[in-house]
Amino acid sequence: MIFLKKEDKIIHTSLVETRLMDERLSPYATKNSECIKVKHTHKPLIEFDIRWPFEKDIDRVLYSKSYSRYVDKTQALSFFSNVHITKRSLHVQWVSRIARQIGRGLNLNLDLIEAIALGHDLGHAPYGHVGEKAIDDCLKERQFGYFNHNANSVRHLLFIERKGIGYNVSLQVLDGILCHNGEILSRIYKPDKNKTIAQFWEEYEKCWHVEDYSKKIAPMTLEGCVVRISDVISYVGKDIEDAMTVGIIKEDDLPEEVVNVLGKDNKSMINRLIGDIVIHSYRKPYLEFSEEVYQALEVLFGFISTHIHHHPTLVKENEKLTRLVKQLYNAFYDDLTDDGNDDSGIDNHVRKMIETYQETPNELIVSDYLSGMTDSYALQVYCDRFLPKQHGEMI
Known part of the structure; x- marks a missing residue:
C-alpha cells in the first residue's frame, strides 16, 4: 500500500489498493469492497486504518x-x-x-x-x-x-x-x-x-x-x-x-x-x-x-x-455436568428475582453493563452470564455455592 501525506489521497490510494486486491480473488470470493457493517458509527471519513476491512x-x-x-x-x-x-x-x-x-x-x-x-x-x-x-x-x-x-x-x-x-x-x-x-x-x-x-x-x-x-x-x-x-x-x-x-x-x-x-x-x-x-x-x-x-x-x-x-x-459424567449447569442457571435466576440479594455475581454483571442492558429479560441475562463462564470458573462457583466448606482447625 502507498502512503501519501494528504488524508484525501491516502483514502483514495487505499480504495485503489482494495480494488486491485479484489481483482485477484476468485469471482466467487467475497470482495473487501463488499464488506457491510450492521451498526452505524460516526467515525470521521478522514480516519485511516492500514488494515483491510x-x-x-x-x-x-x-x-x-x-x-x-x-x-x-x-x-x-x-x-x-x-x-x-x-x-x-x-x-x-x-x-x-x-x-x-x-x-x-x-x-x-x-x-x-x-x-x-x-x-x-x-x-x-x-x-x-x-x-x-x-x-x-x-x-x-x-x-x-x-x-x-x-x-x-x-x-x-x-x-x-x-x-x-x-x-x-x-x-x-x-x-x-x-x-x-x-x-x-x-x-x-x-x-x-x-x-x-x-x-x-x-x-x-x-x-x-x-x-x-x-x-x-x-x-x-x-x-x-x-x-x-x-x-x-x-x-x-x-x-x-x-x-x-x-x-x-x-x-x-x-x-x-x-x-x-x-x-x-x-x-x-x-x-x-x-x-x-x-x-x-x-x-x-x-x-x-x-x-x-x-x-x-x-x-x-x-x-x-x-x-x-x-x-x-462420557454419558455418565455428562449427566453430572448437565445438573451442574442447570443448578447454576436456576440459582442465578433466583438471584436476579430476589430484591434482597444485590451482591451476587450476576447482579454485579448487570451493573457493569450499559443502561439499555437493564431492559434485557432475566432469562437472557442468566444465559449471557452463565454462557460466558469458563469450565473451571463454573465449577468453582458451583463448589462455593452448593458444597459445604471446612471451618475451624484440625486438632
Whole structure:
C-alpha cells in the first residue's frame, strides 16, 4: 500500500489498493469492497486504518474477552485431566488453519475466513455442547426460547462485549458465525448469496425462538461455507486422537471403510479431506466432496457419535455436568428475582453493563452470564455455592 501525506489521497490510494486486491480473488470470493457493517458509527471519513476491512474484524475477535475465555473451555472431553486434550482455543485455531488452506486453494478472501473461524465458538457455554444443551433446557422450561452457541456467539460480539457496547463486526463475519453449524454434514455446501441484512436479523431472531432453526440456515458467502466444513474437518480426526489418548477407543476400532479412504490418524484425515474438497470445488460457486470421501466421512461421523460422544463413560459424567449447569442457571435466576440479594455475581454483571442492558429479560441475562463462564470458573462457583466448606482447625 502507498502512503501519501494528504488524508484525501491516502483514502483514495487505499480504495485503489482494495480494488486491485479484489481483482485477484476468485469471482466467487467475497470482495473487501463488499464488506457491510450492521451498526452505524460516526467515525470521521478522514480516519485511516492500514488494515483491510475484514482484518479489522479479526482483531475485534482476537481482543474480545470471549476469545480470552477459549483457553479454559474444552472441546468434547470436558472432565479428563490431560493437557493434550483439545481445548476450545486450539480448536478454533485449527479451524482457522484448515479453512485458510481451503480458501487459498480456491482463491477466496482469507481475512474473512479467519475472522469467521476465530469467532465461530465465542458463545459456547462451559462444558461445550453439554452446557449448551443444559442452558437450552432451562430456557425452554421457562418458555423463553432456545439456546444455541451460534446465535450466542453473535450476541456476545454485538451486545455483550465492552460492557454491552459490543463490536461493529461486519455482516459477512456475523453471518458466517451464525451459520457455521458443524454438527450437520453435507456433500455440497451452497451459499445463500442473496441474503440481506434484514434476512440475517430474521435468522438470528429465529435461532432464539424456533427450535433447531440454526440447522436450517446457510452462510451468505463461500468463505462462510468453507468455515462450516472446516469445523467438521478439524474435529473428526482430533476427537478420535483425544479418545485414544484417554483410552476410550483403540486404533483397531476405526471402521475399515474409513481407514481405507481417509486414513487412520488426524494428519491423514485432514490432508485427504482438504485435498478432496479443493479439487472438487475448484472454479465452482459452491463446495463439494467426492462421493467416495463423503461416504467415508458419513461413516466416520456415525462412529464418533456412537463410540465417543455417546460412550457410557462420557454419558455418565455428562449427566453430572448437565445438573451442574442447570443448578447454576436456576440459582442465578433466583438471584436476579430476589430484591434482597444485590451482591451476587450476576447482579454485579448487570451493573457493569450499559443502561439499555437493564431492559434485557432475566432469562437472557442468566444465559449471557452463565454462557460466558469458563469450565473451571463454573465449577468453582458451583463448589462455593452448593458444597459445604471446612471451618475451624484440625486438632
